[in-house]
Amino acid sequence: MAETGTKTPRERYRTQVRAEIKERAWEQIATAGATALSLNAIAKRMGMSGPALYRYFASRDELITELIRDAYRSLADTFRAASGSGADAAALARALRGWALDDPQRYFLVYGTPVPGYHAPDDVTAIASGIMATLLDACAALPADGAATPFAAHLEGHRQWADGHPAPSPALHRALTFWTRLHGVLSLELAGHFAGMGFDPALLFAAELEALLGDLGAGSADGG
Amino acid sequence: MAETGTKTPRERYRTQVRAEIKERAWEQIATAGATALSLNAIAKRMGMSGPALYRYFASRDELITELIRDAYRSLADTFRAASGSGADAAALARALRGWALDDPQRYFLVYGTPVPGYHAPDDVTAIASGIMATLLDACAALPADGAATPFAAHLEGHRQWADGHPAPSPALHRALTFWTRLHGVLSLELAGHFAGMGFDPALLFAAELEALLGDLGAGSADGG
DNA sequence: GTCATTGCGTTACAACTTCTAACGAACACG
DNA sequence: CGTGTTCGTTAGAAGTTGTAACGCAATGAC
Incomplete structure (x- = not known):
C-alpha cells in the first residue's frame, strides 16, 4: 500500500474526493472562518450525507x-x-x-x-x-x-x-x-x-x- | 429606570450574576479558547440550567x-x-x-x-x-x-x-x-x-x- | 399586610453540530 | 463469476445554541 504510484482506481477516487472535501472546506473557511467549518454543510454541498465524510477524514480536527x-x-x-x-x-x-x-x-x-x-x-x-x-x-x-x-x-x-x-x-x-x-x-x-x-x-x-x-x-x- | 445609581436590589443581583457569568466565561476562555466557550457549561458550573443565562445575555455572541x-x-x-x-x-x-x-x-x-x-x-x-x-x-x-x-x-x-x-x-x-x-x-x-x-x-x-x-x-x- | 406585577429559573422542544454503529450496495480483484 | 473490501446510507447518542411556556418568588404599590 505504499510504493505504488497513483494506482488503484479506488485510491484515485479517494484522493479526488478528499481533494473536493478540502476545496469545499476552503470555501467555507474563506467566507465564515475556520471555527464555522461544518462537515455536515460540506457533505450536503457535495450531495452526500454527513457521516460519509468520516470515511475520508477521521474527525473535523483532522480535516x-x-x-x-x-x-x-x-x-x-x-x-x-x-x-x-x-x-x-x-x-x-x-x-x-x-x-x-x-x-x-x-x-x-x-x-x-x-x-x-x-x-x-x-x-x-x-x-x-x-x-x-x-x-x-x-x-x-x-x-x-x-x-x-x-x-x-x-x-x-x-x-x-x-x-x-x-x-x-x-x-x-x-x-x-x-x-x-x-x-x-x-x-x-x-x-x-x-x-x-x-x-x-x-x-x-x-x-x-x-x-x-x-x-x-x-x-x-x-x-x- | 435610568438615572438612579445602583439602586434596586434586583438590578444589584442582575449585575452580580452577569459578573459571575463573565468570570466563568473568562476561565473557560483561558483554558480552551474563545471558540470553545459554552453557555451550557457556564450554566452548569453555576448550578443553573442552560437557558437561564439567556436572561442575562441575549446570545453567545453578545457575551x-x-x-x-x-x-x-x-x-x-x-x-x-x-x-x-x-x-x-x-x-x-x-x-x-x-x-x-x-x-x-x-x-x-x-x-x-x-x-x-x-x-x-x-x-x-x-x-x-x-x-x-x-x-x-x-x-x-x-x-x-x-x-x-x-x-x-x-x-x-x-x-x-x-x-x-x-x-x-x-x-x-x-x-x-x-x-x-x-x-x-x-x-x-x-x-x-x-x-x-x-x-x-x-x-x-x-x-x-x-x-x-x-x-x-x-x-x-x-x-x- | 395584601395584592398585582415583574422578573427569574425551570422544563420541553426545535434545529443544529460531531461522531459511532449497523446495514446494504457497489466496486475491484482473484 | 464469486469474494471481500470499501463506500454511502440511515439511525442514533451526546452535545451545542436558542425559543416557548410555565410556576414561583421577590418587588413595589396601595
Missing part, C-alpha cells in the same frame, strides 16, 4: 489539521518560488503579502489565534523550518552592517532553530525581525484593525520593508 | 462581545496606568507585554483572528481610539529625529484616525510601527511560534523596543 498542512505547504512553495531567482528578501516580503491577501483566512490558519491544546504535527513544523531556511538564505545574502546587537549575541548561543544554517547571528536576528515585523503589519491589516483609519496599509508594509532593508547603513526605521 | 469590550477596557486601563507617570513609550511597551502574557487568550480576543462577519460596536472602537491616543501621547513625547519618511508624508494627508491629536506625522508613523512591531513579536510568541526555537522571546521583544526607541539617532533597528 483542519490537513488544511493547516496545505496552508504551510502553500506558503513554503510561494517562498521557494519567490526566492528561486536568487535569495531576495524584498521579493520574499512581497510574496508573503500577496499570499496573505490572497486568502486572509488561510493566513490566519497558519499565524492566527491557536487553540490552546493544539500541537502541530511534526511534518508541519518541518515545513515551517523550510520556510525559515528560505528566509535565512535571503537574510544572509543581505549586506551585513557593522556591530552585532546584544540579541544577536544571545542568538549565537541559541541557534538550534536555524537547523545548521551557516548564517551569522546578525542575519538570524534580521530574519526574526523580518518575520515579526511583517507579520505585525499583515495580521493587523487582515484582521481589519486598520479599517477606517484612512491610511494605506500597503504603504505601511512598504515602509516596514524599507526599514528592514534600508537601515543597514542609512537611518531610522520608523522615521521622524 | 463574547461583552468580553471583548472588557478586554479593550482592561488594556486601556493598563495603558492609562502605565502612562500615568508621564508619557513613556517604553513603559507602555512593558505594560503591553505584561498585559498580554497575563492572559494570552484575552490578547487574542482583541488582536487575534477575527470572525469574518463581525463588526465591533461603536463603543469598542471608541476605546480603541483612547488606546491609540495614549500611544500617540507617548510617541509625540519622544525626541524627534530629522527627516520625515515617505509614509509619514502619506500620513500627513490621512490622519483622521489620530482624532485631532496634535502629534506631528513622524510621531504618527512611529506610533503605528510601535503597534505593529510589538504586536508582531507578541502575537507570534503567544501563539507558540517561538516554542522550541530556543531563544528568549523577552529578549527579542526588548530588542524591538530598543530599536523603536534607539534608532532615533543611532543605528540599525535589527542589527547585523
Whole structure:
C-alpha cells in the first residue's frame, strides 16, 4: 500500500474526493472562518450525507489539521518560488503579502489565534523550518552592517532553530525581525484593525520593508 | 429606570450574576479558547440550567462581545496606568507585554483572528481610539529625529484616525510601527511560534523596543 | 399586610453540530 | 463469476445554541 504510484482506481477516487472535501472546506473557511467549518454543510454541498465524510477524514480536527498542512505547504512553495531567482528578501516580503491577501483566512490558519491544546504535527513544523531556511538564505545574502546587537549575541548561543544554517547571528536576528515585523503589519491589516483609519496599509508594509532593508547603513526605521 | 445609581436590589443581583457569568466565561476562555466557550457549561458550573443565562445575555455572541469590550477596557486601563507617570513609550511597551502574557487568550480576543462577519460596536472602537491616543501621547513625547519618511508624508494627508491629536506625522508613523512591531513579536510568541526555537522571546521583544526607541539617532533597528 | 406585577429559573422542544454503529450496495480483484 | 473490501446510507447518542411556556418568588404599590 505504499510504493505504488497513483494506482488503484479506488485510491484515485479517494484522493479526488478528499481533494473536493478540502476545496469545499476552503470555501467555507474563506467566507465564515475556520471555527464555522461544518462537515455536515460540506457533505450536503457535495450531495452526500454527513457521516460519509468520516470515511475520508477521521474527525473535523483532522480535516483542519490537513488544511493547516496545505496552508504551510502553500506558503513554503510561494517562498521557494519567490526566492528561486536568487535569495531576495524584498521579493520574499512581497510574496508573503500577496499570499496573505490572497486568502486572509488561510493566513490566519497558519499565524492566527491557536487553540490552546493544539500541537502541530511534526511534518508541519518541518515545513515551517523550510520556510525559515528560505528566509535565512535571503537574510544572509543581505549586506551585513557593522556591530552585532546584544540579541544577536544571545542568538549565537541559541541557534538550534536555524537547523545548521551557516548564517551569522546578525542575519538570524534580521530574519526574526523580518518575520515579526511583517507579520505585525499583515495580521493587523487582515484582521481589519486598520479599517477606517484612512491610511494605506500597503504603504505601511512598504515602509516596514524599507526599514528592514534600508537601515543597514542609512537611518531610522520608523522615521521622524 | 435610568438615572438612579445602583439602586434596586434586583438590578444589584442582575449585575452580580452577569459578573459571575463573565468570570466563568473568562476561565473557560483561558483554558480552551474563545471558540470553545459554552453557555451550557457556564450554566452548569453555576448550578443553573442552560437557558437561564439567556436572561442575562441575549446570545453567545453578545457575551463574547461583552468580553471583548472588557478586554479593550482592561488594556486601556493598563495603558492609562502605565502612562500615568508621564508619557513613556517604553513603559507602555512593558505594560503591553505584561498585559498580554497575563492572559494570552484575552490578547487574542482583541488582536487575534477575527470572525469574518463581525463588526465591533461603536463603543469598542471608541476605546480603541483612547488606546491609540495614549500611544500617540507617548510617541509625540519622544525626541524627534530629522527627516520625515515617505509614509509619514502619506500620513500627513490621512490622519483622521489620530482624532485631532496634535502629534506631528513622524510621531504618527512611529506610533503605528510601535503597534505593529510589538504586536508582531507578541502575537507570534503567544501563539507558540517561538516554542522550541530556543531563544528568549523577552529578549527579542526588548530588542524591538530598543530599536523603536534607539534608532532615533543611532543605528540599525535589527542589527547585523 | 395584601395584592398585582415583574422578573427569574425551570422544563420541553426545535434545529443544529460531531461522531459511532449497523446495514446494504457497489466496486475491484482473484 | 464469486469474494471481500470499501463506500454511502440511515439511525442514533451526546452535545451545542436558542425559543416557548410555565410556576414561583421577590418587588413595589396601595
